[in-house]
Amino acid sequence: MADTIQAVRGMNDVLPDEAPLWAFFEDTVRAWLHRYGYRRIRMPIVERTELFVRSIGEVTDIVEKEMYSFEDRLNGEQLTLRPEGTASCVRAVLQHNLLHGTGQRLWYEGPMFRHERPQKGRYRQFHQIGVEALGYADAEIDAELIVMGARLWADLGLTGIALQLNSLGSTEARLRHRAKLIAHLEAHVDLLDDDAKRRMHTNPLRVLDTKNPALQAMAAAAPRLLDDLDDADRAHFETVQRLVRAAGIDFTIEPRLVRGLDYYNRTVFEWVTTTLGAQGTVCAGGRYDGLIAQIGGKPAPGAGFAMGIERLLAMLVDAQVAVPAQAPDVYLVWAGDAPVAAHAWTVAEALRGAGLAVLMHAGEGGFKAQMKRADASGATVAVIVGDDEAARGDVAVKPLRGGGEQRRAAVAEAPATVRAAAMAA
Numbered sequence: 001m002a003d004t005i006q007a008v009r010g011m012n013d014v015l016p017d018e019a020p021l022w023a024f025f026e027d028t029v030r031a032w033l034h035r036y037g038y039r040r041i042r043m044p045i046v047e048r049t050e051l052f053v054r055s056i057g058e059v060t061d062i063v064e065k066e067m068y069s070f071e072d073r074l075n076g077e078q079l080t081l082r083p084e085g086t087a088s089c090v091r092a093v094l095q096h097n098l099l100h101g102t103g104q105r106l107w108y109e110g111p112m113f114r115h116e117r118p119q120k121g122r123y124r125q126f127h128q129i130g131v132e133a134l135g136y137a138d139a140e141i142d143a144e145l146i147v148m149g150a151r152l153w154a155d156l157g158l159t160g161i162a163l164q165l166n167s168l169g170s171t172e173a174r175l176r177h178r179a180k181l182i183a184h185l186e187a188h189v190d191l192l193d194d195d196a197k198r199r200m201h202t203n204p205l206r207v208l209d210t211k212n213p214a215l216q217a218m219a220a221a222a223p224r225l226l227d228d229l230d231d232a233d234r235a236h237f238e239t240v241q242r243l244v245r246a247a248g249i250d251f252t253i254e255p256r257l258v259r260g261l262d263y264y265n266r267t268v269f270e271w272v273t274t275t276l277g278a279q280g281t282v283c284a285g286g287r288y289d290g291l292i293a294q295i296g297g298k299p300a301p302g303a304g305f306a307m308g309i310e311r312l313l314a315m316l317v318d319a320q321v322a323v324p325a326q327a328p329d330v331y332l333v334w335a336g337d338a339p340v341a342a343h344a345w346t347v348a349e350a351l352r353g354a355g356l357a358v359l360m361h362a363g364e365g366g367f368k369a370q371m372k373r374a375d376a377s378g379a380t381v382a383v384i385v386g387d388d389e390a391a392r393g394d395v396a397v398k399p400l401r402g403g404g405e406q407r408r409a410a411v412a413e414a415p416a417t418v419r420a421a422a423m424a425a
Protein backbone atom coordinates (compact mmCIF):
# COMPACT_ATOMS: atom_id res chain seq x y z
CA MET A 1 0.00 0.00 0.00
CA ALA A 2 1.25 3.48 -0.79
CA ASP A 3 2.06 5.88 2.05
CA THR A 4 -0.83 8.15 2.89
CA ILE A 5 -0.25 11.72 1.82
CA GLN A 6 -0.09 14.23 4.64
CA ALA A 7 -1.02 17.91 4.57
CA VAL A 8 1.77 20.42 4.09
CA ARG A 9 3.46 21.30 7.40
CA GLY A 10 1.88 24.30 9.07
CA MET A 11 -1.28 24.06 6.95
CA ASN A 12 -4.22 22.70 8.90
CA ASP A 13 -7.47 20.99 8.12
CA VAL A 14 -10.46 22.45 9.92
CA LEU A 15 -12.37 19.32 10.89
CA PRO A 16 -16.17 19.08 11.17
CA ASP A 17 -16.04 18.97 14.98
CA GLU A 18 -14.60 22.48 14.85
CA ALA A 19 -17.34 23.74 12.52
CA PRO A 20 -19.67 25.01 15.29
CA LEU A 21 -16.82 27.05 16.79
CA TRP A 22 -15.93 28.61 13.43
CA ALA A 23 -19.62 29.25 12.68
CA PHE A 24 -20.12 30.97 16.05
CA PHE A 25 -17.07 33.14 15.41
CA GLU A 26 -18.01 34.00 11.82
CA ASP A 27 -21.67 34.70 12.62
CA THR A 28 -20.65 36.98 15.49
CA VAL A 29 -18.12 38.77 13.29
CA ARG A 30 -20.60 39.30 10.44
CA ALA A 31 -23.23 40.79 12.76
CA TRP A 32 -20.61 43.01 14.40
CA LEU A 33 -19.28 44.35 11.08
CA HIS A 34 -22.79 45.00 9.85
CA ARG A 35 -23.46 47.16 12.90
CA TYR A 36 -20.49 49.37 11.98
CA GLY A 37 -21.42 49.63 8.30
CA TYR A 38 -18.49 47.65 6.87
CA ARG A 39 -19.15 45.79 3.61
CA ARG A 40 -17.52 42.58 2.48
CA ILE A 41 -15.01 42.39 -0.34
CA ARG A 42 -13.43 39.18 -1.68
CA MET A 43 -10.05 39.27 -3.37
CA PRO A 44 -8.07 36.51 -5.09
CA ILE A 45 -5.61 34.52 -3.00
CA VAL A 46 -2.85 34.91 -5.58
CA GLU A 47 -1.47 38.32 -6.52
CA ARG A 48 1.55 39.64 -8.34
CA THR A 49 4.62 39.45 -6.08
CA GLU A 50 5.34 43.10 -6.84
CA LEU A 51 2.18 44.15 -4.98
CA PHE A 52 3.48 42.82 -1.67
CA VAL A 53 7.08 43.93 -2.16
CA ARG A 54 5.91 47.48 -2.87
CA SER A 55 3.41 47.67 -0.03
CA ILE A 56 4.72 45.57 2.88
CA GLY A 57 8.29 46.70 2.29
CA GLU A 58 11.41 44.98 1.02
CA VAL A 59 13.17 44.91 4.40
CA THR A 60 10.49 43.06 6.40
CA ASP A 61 10.22 39.49 7.69
CA ILE A 62 7.30 38.83 5.38
CA VAL A 63 8.96 39.91 2.14
CA GLU A 64 12.48 38.76 3.04
CA LYS A 65 11.64 35.24 4.10
CA GLU A 66 7.98 34.37 4.59
CA MET A 67 6.33 34.65 1.16
CA TYR A 68 5.24 31.69 -0.95
CA SER A 69 6.30 33.06 -4.31
CA PHE A 70 6.50 31.23 -7.60
CA GLU A 71 6.72 31.79 -11.30
CA ASP A 72 3.64 31.07 -13.39
CA ARG A 73 4.81 28.21 -15.59
CA LEU A 74 2.82 29.36 -18.58
CA ASN A 75 3.62 33.05 -18.81
CA GLY A 76 6.52 33.61 -16.42
CA GLU A 77 4.65 36.05 -14.17
CA GLN A 78 6.01 36.34 -10.60
CA LEU A 79 3.13 35.45 -8.28
CA THR A 80 2.67 35.11 -4.51
CA LEU A 81 0.12 33.47 -2.21
CA ARG A 82 -1.08 36.48 -0.23
CA PRO A 83 0.62 36.85 3.16
CA GLU A 84 -1.93 39.47 4.27
CA GLY A 85 -5.00 41.20 2.88
CA THR A 86 -4.49 44.95 3.05
CA ALA A 87 -2.41 45.21 -0.12
CA SER A 88 -4.91 43.13 -2.13
CA CYS A 89 -7.84 45.07 -0.75
CA VAL A 90 -6.28 48.41 -1.68
CA ARG A 91 -5.33 47.05 -5.11
CA ALA A 92 -8.92 45.95 -5.74
CA VAL A 93 -10.34 49.28 -4.58
CA LEU A 94 -7.99 51.19 -6.91
CA GLN A 95 -8.50 48.83 -9.83
CA HIS A 96 -12.27 49.29 -9.62
CA ASN A 97 -12.13 53.00 -8.80
CA LEU A 98 -14.14 52.56 -5.59
CA LEU A 99 -12.67 55.64 -3.90
CA HIS A 100 -14.10 57.99 -6.50
CA GLY A 101 -15.79 60.71 -4.43
CA THR A 102 -16.36 58.51 -1.39
CA GLY A 103 -14.66 56.56 1.36
CA GLN A 104 -15.00 52.81 1.72
CA ARG A 105 -15.44 50.75 4.86
CA LEU A 106 -14.59 47.18 3.90
CA TRP A 107 -13.82 43.79 5.39
CA TYR A 108 -12.65 40.40 4.18
CA GLU A 109 -11.93 36.98 5.54
CA GLY A 110 -9.71 34.23 4.29
CA PRO A 111 -6.51 32.23 4.38
CA MET A 112 -3.12 33.95 4.42
CA PHE A 113 0.21 32.24 3.76
CA ARG A 114 3.55 32.82 5.46
CA HIS A 115 6.52 30.49 5.55
CA GLU A 116 7.15 30.66 9.30
CA ARG A 117 8.23 28.06 11.84
CA PRO A 118 4.95 26.34 12.81
CA GLN A 119 4.11 26.40 16.53
CA LYS A 120 1.05 26.97 18.66
CA GLY A 121 -0.73 30.03 17.25
CA ARG A 122 1.65 30.31 14.30
CA TYR A 123 0.93 28.46 11.08
CA ARG A 124 1.89 28.62 7.41
CA GLN A 125 -1.71 28.86 6.32
CA PHE A 126 -3.77 30.84 8.81
CA HIS A 127 -6.94 32.86 8.60
CA GLN A 128 -7.58 36.52 9.14
CA ILE A 129 -10.51 38.86 9.32
CA GLY A 130 -9.32 42.14 7.84
CA VAL A 131 -11.09 45.48 8.26
CA GLU A 132 -10.08 48.52 6.18
CA ALA A 133 -11.40 52.10 6.20
CA LEU A 134 -10.13 53.78 3.04
CA GLY A 135 -10.32 57.47 2.21
CA TYR A 136 -10.74 58.77 5.78
CA ALA A 137 -8.01 60.88 7.40
CA ASP A 138 -9.55 61.80 10.73
CA ALA A 139 -8.61 60.38 14.11
CA GLU A 140 -12.26 59.38 14.56
CA ILE A 141 -11.70 56.50 12.15
CA ASP A 142 -8.66 55.23 14.06
CA ALA A 143 -10.78 55.35 17.21
CA GLU A 144 -13.69 53.62 15.48
CA LEU A 145 -11.44 50.76 14.44
CA ILE A 146 -10.15 50.40 17.99
CA VAL A 147 -13.56 50.66 19.66
CA MET A 148 -14.87 48.04 17.25
CA GLY A 149 -12.27 45.60 18.52
CA ALA A 150 -13.34 46.06 22.13
CA ARG A 151 -16.95 45.42 21.17
CA LEU A 152 -16.06 42.24 19.31
CA TRP A 153 -14.23 40.80 22.30
CA ALA A 154 -17.35 41.48 24.37
CA ASP A 155 -19.63 39.96 21.69
CA LEU A 156 -17.46 36.85 21.64
CA GLY A 157 -17.43 36.61 25.43
CA LEU A 158 -13.65 37.09 25.63
CA THR A 159 -11.91 38.98 28.42
CA GLY A 160 -8.30 39.81 29.17
CA ILE A 161 -7.34 41.28 25.78
CA ALA A 162 -5.31 44.42 26.38
CA LEU A 163 -4.88 47.34 24.01
CA GLN A 164 -1.43 48.71 23.17
CA LEU A 165 -1.17 51.99 21.27
CA ASN A 166 1.58 53.94 19.60
CA SER A 167 2.03 56.60 16.95
CA LEU A 168 4.64 56.32 14.22
CA GLY A 169 4.09 59.91 13.11
CA SER A 170 4.86 61.11 9.62
CA THR A 171 7.53 60.07 7.15
CA GLU A 172 9.38 63.29 8.00
CA ALA A 173 9.31 62.54 11.73
CA ARG A 174 10.61 59.05 11.09
CA LEU A 175 13.46 60.46 8.98
CA ARG A 176 14.37 62.88 11.77
CA HIS A 177 14.26 60.04 14.26
CA ARG A 178 16.21 57.65 12.07
CA ALA A 179 19.66 59.16 12.70
CA LYS A 180 19.18 58.95 16.48
CA LEU A 181 18.03 55.38 16.26
CA ILE A 182 20.94 54.33 14.04
CA ALA A 183 23.35 55.94 16.54
CA HIS A 184 21.76 53.89 19.34
CA LEU A 185 22.01 50.68 17.32
CA GLU A 186 25.62 51.40 16.38
CA ALA A 187 26.45 51.89 20.05
CA HIS A 188 25.13 48.36 20.70
CA VAL A 189 26.39 46.70 17.56
CA ASP A 190 28.11 43.90 19.51
CA LEU A 191 24.74 42.73 20.80
CA LEU A 192 22.93 42.74 17.47
CA ASP A 193 21.99 39.55 15.64
CA ASP A 194 22.41 39.16 11.87
CA ASP A 195 18.91 40.43 11.04
CA ALA A 196 19.41 43.51 13.20
CA LYS A 197 22.84 44.25 11.74
CA ARG A 198 21.53 43.95 8.24
CA ARG A 199 18.52 46.17 8.93
CA MET A 200 20.30 48.71 11.09
CA HIS A 201 20.86 51.03 8.10
CA THR A 202 18.12 49.95 5.69
CA ASN A 203 15.20 49.87 8.14
CA PRO A 204 16.32 50.69 11.70
CA LEU A 205 12.80 51.00 13.08
CA ARG A 206 12.23 47.38 12.09
CA VAL A 207 15.05 46.28 14.42
CA LEU A 208 12.82 47.30 17.36
CA ASP A 209 10.23 44.74 16.20
CA THR A 210 12.70 41.94 16.95
CA LYS A 211 11.50 38.87 18.82
CA ASN A 212 15.06 38.01 19.92
CA PRO A 213 15.04 38.02 23.76
CA ALA A 214 18.68 39.11 23.84
CA LEU A 215 17.74 42.38 22.11
CA GLN A 216 14.78 43.37 24.25
CA ALA A 217 16.70 45.52 26.74
CA MET A 218 18.57 47.30 23.94
CA ALA A 219 15.28 47.93 22.12
CA ALA A 220 13.58 49.16 25.29
CA ALA A 221 16.35 51.72 25.82
CA ALA A 222 16.20 53.02 22.24
CA PRO A 223 15.21 56.64 21.60
CA ARG A 224 11.45 56.99 21.27
CA LEU A 225 9.90 57.96 17.97
CA LEU A 226 7.02 59.34 20.04
CA ASP A 227 9.34 62.13 21.23
CA ASP A 228 10.00 63.22 17.63
CA LEU A 229 6.41 63.61 16.43
CA ASP A 230 5.18 66.73 14.60
CA ASP A 231 2.46 68.83 16.23
CA ALA A 232 -0.19 67.60 13.77
CA ASP A 233 0.70 63.95 14.44
CA ARG A 234 0.69 64.57 18.16
CA ALA A 235 -2.76 66.19 17.99
CA HIS A 236 -4.07 63.31 15.88
CA PHE A 237 -2.77 60.79 18.38
CA GLU A 238 -4.23 62.72 21.29
CA THR A 239 -7.67 62.73 19.67
CA VAL A 240 -7.47 58.98 19.16
CA GLN A 241 -6.58 58.49 22.81
CA ARG A 242 -9.34 60.82 24.01
CA LEU A 243 -12.01 58.97 21.99
CA VAL A 244 -10.81 55.55 23.06
CA ARG A 245 -10.74 56.64 26.68
CA ALA A 246 -14.23 58.15 26.32
CA ALA A 247 -15.44 54.73 25.13
CA GLY A 248 -14.25 53.32 28.44
CA ILE A 249 -11.38 51.33 26.95
CA ASP A 250 -8.09 51.05 28.84
CA PHE A 251 -4.81 51.04 26.97
CA THR A 252 -1.09 51.38 27.43
CA ILE A 253 1.21 53.39 25.19
CA GLU A 254 3.99 51.19 23.88
CA PRO A 255 6.68 53.43 22.33
CA ARG A 256 8.36 50.38 20.77
CA LEU A 257 5.29 49.10 18.97
CA VAL A 258 6.24 49.43 15.29
CA ARG A 259 4.34 46.56 13.58
CA GLY A 260 5.84 44.11 11.12
CA LEU A 261 4.83 45.91 7.94
CA ASP A 262 6.35 49.10 6.57
CA TYR A 263 3.24 50.85 5.40
CA TYR A 264 2.03 52.22 8.73
CA ASN A 265 2.12 55.86 9.87
CA ARG A 266 0.54 57.68 12.80
CA THR A 267 -1.65 55.33 14.90
CA VAL A 268 -0.60 51.71 15.33
CA PHE A 269 -2.20 49.30 17.79
CA GLU A 270 -2.24 45.71 18.93
CA TRP A 271 -4.69 43.71 21.02
CA VAL A 272 -2.70 41.31 23.15
CA THR A 273 -3.56 38.51 25.55
CA THR A 274 -1.31 36.81 28.04
CA THR A 275 -3.24 33.52 27.79
CA LEU A 276 -1.78 32.27 24.49
CA GLY A 277 1.90 32.21 25.42
CA ALA A 278 4.33 33.77 22.99
CA GLN A 279 1.74 34.21 20.23
CA GLY A 280 -0.30 36.72 22.22
CA THR A 281 -1.26 39.29 19.57
CA VAL A 282 -4.76 38.49 18.37
CA CYS A 283 -5.40 41.66 16.39
CA ALA A 284 -3.17 44.38 15.00
CA GLY A 285 -3.43 47.39 12.75
CA GLY A 286 -3.06 51.08 12.25
CA ARG A 287 -3.09 53.96 9.84
CA TYR A 288 -1.39 53.73 6.43
CA ASP A 289 -1.84 57.07 4.69
CA GLY A 290 0.96 56.45 2.18
CA LEU A 291 -0.06 53.00 1.01
CA ILE A 292 -2.63 53.92 -1.60
CA ALA A 293 -0.17 56.17 -3.44
CA GLN A 294 2.55 53.54 -3.03
CA ILE A 295 0.38 51.03 -4.87
CA GLY A 296 -0.16 53.57 -7.63
CA GLY A 297 -3.40 55.28 -6.65
CA LYS A 298 -4.19 58.96 -6.24
CA PRO A 299 -3.01 59.74 -2.69
CA ALA A 300 -5.71 58.96 -0.12
CA PRO A 301 -5.59 58.03 3.56
CA GLY A 302 -6.39 54.63 4.98
CA ALA A 303 -6.45 52.66 8.21
CA GLY A 304 -7.33 49.13 9.21
CA PHE A 305 -6.54 46.01 11.18
CA ALA A 306 -6.39 42.26 10.86
CA MET A 307 -7.08 39.60 13.43
CA GLY A 308 -5.81 36.06 13.57
CA ILE A 309 -8.79 33.74 13.63
CA GLU A 310 -6.93 30.67 14.95
CA ARG A 311 -5.62 32.63 17.94
CA LEU A 312 -9.07 33.95 18.79
CA LEU A 313 -10.60 30.49 18.44
CA ALA A 314 -7.95 29.13 20.80
CA MET A 315 -9.00 31.78 23.30
CA LEU A 316 -12.68 30.81 22.91
CA VAL A 317 -11.77 27.18 23.63
CA ASP A 318 -9.58 28.06 26.63
CA ALA A 319 -12.29 30.31 28.06
CA GLN A 320 -14.89 27.56 27.46
CA VAL A 321 -17.21 30.03 25.78
CA ALA A 322 -20.52 28.31 25.04
CA VAL A 323 -20.96 27.78 21.30
CA PRO A 324 -24.32 26.93 19.69
CA ALA A 325 -24.42 23.29 18.59
CA GLN A 326 -25.11 22.40 14.97
CA ALA A 327 -27.24 19.31 15.63
CA PRO A 328 -30.02 18.34 13.20
CA ASP A 329 -33.64 18.78 14.27
CA VAL A 330 -34.56 15.29 13.13
CA TYR A 331 -32.78 11.97 12.69
CA LEU A 332 -34.81 9.92 10.25
CA VAL A 333 -34.77 6.27 11.27
CA TRP A 334 -35.98 3.87 8.62
CA ALA A 335 -35.64 0.23 7.59
CA GLY A 336 -37.47 -1.88 5.04
CA ASP A 337 -37.88 -2.60 1.36
CA ALA A 338 -38.27 -0.23 -1.59
CA PRO A 339 -41.74 1.15 -0.69
CA VAL A 340 -40.47 1.96 2.84
CA ALA A 341 -37.41 3.67 1.38
CA ALA A 342 -39.60 5.69 -0.96
CA HIS A 343 -41.87 6.73 1.91
CA ALA A 344 -38.87 7.68 4.07
CA TRP A 345 -37.59 9.90 1.26
CA THR A 346 -40.98 11.60 0.91
CA VAL A 347 -41.09 12.25 4.65
CA ALA A 348 -37.52 13.62 4.77
CA GLU A 349 -38.17 16.03 1.92
CA ALA A 350 -41.50 17.13 3.42
CA LEU A 351 -39.75 17.94 6.72
CA ARG A 352 -36.93 19.79 4.94
CA GLY A 353 -39.48 21.65 2.86
CA ALA A 354 -40.95 22.88 6.15
CA GLY A 355 -37.52 24.21 7.18
CA LEU A 356 -36.34 21.40 9.45
CA ALA A 357 -32.81 19.99 9.39
CA VAL A 358 -33.11 16.27 8.73
CA LEU A 359 -30.30 13.74 8.95
CA MET A 360 -31.49 10.65 7.08
CA HIS A 361 -30.02 7.37 8.19
CA ALA A 362 -27.76 5.90 5.52
CA GLY A 363 -26.26 2.44 5.35
CA GLU A 364 -26.97 -0.71 7.33
CA GLY A 365 -28.53 -1.00 10.76
CA GLY A 366 -31.75 -2.16 12.41
CA PHE A 367 -34.04 0.15 14.36
CA LYS A 368 -32.17 -0.30 17.62
CA ALA A 369 -28.75 0.57 16.17
CA GLN A 370 -30.27 3.51 14.30
CA MET A 371 -31.86 4.89 17.47
CA LYS A 372 -28.39 4.93 19.03
CA ARG A 373 -27.10 6.91 16.05
CA ALA A 374 -30.07 9.22 16.33
CA ASP A 375 -29.23 9.92 19.95
CA ALA A 376 -25.54 10.50 19.20
CA SER A 377 -26.38 12.90 16.37
CA GLY A 378 -27.72 15.41 18.90
CA ALA A 379 -31.10 15.58 17.10
CA THR A 380 -34.03 16.53 19.32
CA VAL A 381 -36.45 14.17 17.60
CA ALA A 382 -36.33 10.82 15.79
CA VAL A 383 -38.85 10.34 13.00
CA ILE A 384 -39.37 6.63 12.42
CA VAL A 385 -40.50 4.97 9.20
CA GLY A 386 -41.03 1.20 8.90
CA ASP A 387 -43.41 -1.17 7.14
CA ASP A 388 -46.47 -0.01 9.10
CA GLU A 389 -45.80 3.67 8.51
CA ALA A 390 -45.20 3.08 4.79
CA ALA A 391 -48.47 1.11 4.52
CA ARG A 392 -50.46 3.81 6.35
CA GLY A 393 -48.61 6.77 4.84
CA ASP A 394 -47.71 8.27 8.23
CA VAL A 395 -44.71 8.53 10.60
CA ALA A 396 -43.83 7.95 14.25
CA VAL A 397 -42.31 10.95 16.03
CA LYS A 398 -40.18 10.09 19.06
CA PRO A 399 -38.67 12.85 21.24
CA LEU A 400 -35.05 12.08 22.07
CA ARG A 401 -34.63 14.65 24.85
CA GLY A 402 -36.89 15.39 27.79
CA GLY A 403 -38.70 12.05 27.69
CA GLY A 404 -41.96 12.98 25.88
CA GLU A 405 -44.15 10.29 24.36
CA GLN A 406 -43.93 8.83 20.87
CA ARG A 407 -46.73 10.05 18.57
CA ARG A 408 -48.11 9.13 15.20
CA ALA A 409 -48.63 11.83 12.54
CA ALA A 410 -49.72 12.03 8.93
CA VAL A 411 -46.93 13.28 6.63
CA ALA A 412 -48.63 16.68 6.24
CA GLU A 413 -48.77 17.07 10.04
CA ALA A 414 -45.27 15.70 10.68
CA PRO A 415 -43.43 19.10 10.73
CA ALA A 416 -45.86 20.52 13.30
CA THR A 417 -45.62 17.36 15.42
CA VAL A 418 -41.80 17.49 15.26
CA ARG A 419 -41.81 21.15 16.29
CA ALA A 420 -44.19 20.49 19.18
CA ALA A 421 -41.97 17.61 20.37
CA ALA A 422 -38.86 19.79 20.07
CA MET A 423 -40.51 22.60 22.07
CA ALA A 424 -41.34 20.15 24.85
CA ALA A 425 -37.76 18.86 24.98
Ligand code: ATP
Binds near residue numbers: 309
Ligand atom coordinates in the same frame (compact mmCIF):
# COMPACT_ATOMS: atom_id res chain seq x y z
P1 ATP B 1 3.55 38.26 14.70
O1 ATP B 1 4.28 39.38 15.36
O2 ATP B 1 2.82 37.33 15.67
O3 ATP B 1 4.37 37.51 13.69
P2 ATP B 1 2.53 39.94 12.65
O4 ATP B 1 2.86 41.30 13.10
O5 ATP B 1 3.37 39.28 11.63
O6 ATP B 1 2.38 38.95 13.91
P3 ATP B 1 0.14 40.79 11.27
O7 ATP B 1 0.75 40.75 9.94
O8 ATP B 1 -0.13 42.08 11.91
O9 ATP B 1 1.00 39.87 12.25
O10 ATP B 1 -1.19 39.91 11.27
C1 ATP B 1 -2.31 40.22 12.08
C2 ATP B 1 -2.67 39.06 12.97
O11 ATP B 1 -2.70 37.84 12.24
C3 ATP B 1 -1.66 38.77 14.06
O12 ATP B 1 -1.89 39.62 15.16
C4 ATP B 1 -1.97 37.34 14.41
O13 ATP B 1 -3.11 37.25 15.25
C5 ATP B 1 -2.31 36.76 13.07
N1 ATP B 1 -1.15 36.05 12.50
C6 ATP B 1 -0.07 36.59 11.87
N2 ATP B 1 0.78 35.62 11.45
C7 ATP B 1 0.22 34.45 11.83
C8 ATP B 1 0.60 33.07 11.68
N3 ATP B 1 1.70 32.72 11.04
N4 ATP B 1 -0.23 32.11 12.19
C9 ATP B 1 -1.38 32.44 12.83
N5 ATP B 1 -1.79 33.72 13.00
C10 ATP B 1 -1.01 34.71 12.51
Ligand code: MG
Binds near residue numbers: 061
Ligand atom coordinates in the same frame (compact mmCIF):
# COMPACT_ATOMS: atom_id res chain seq x y z
MG1 MG C 1 4.90 37.80 11.71
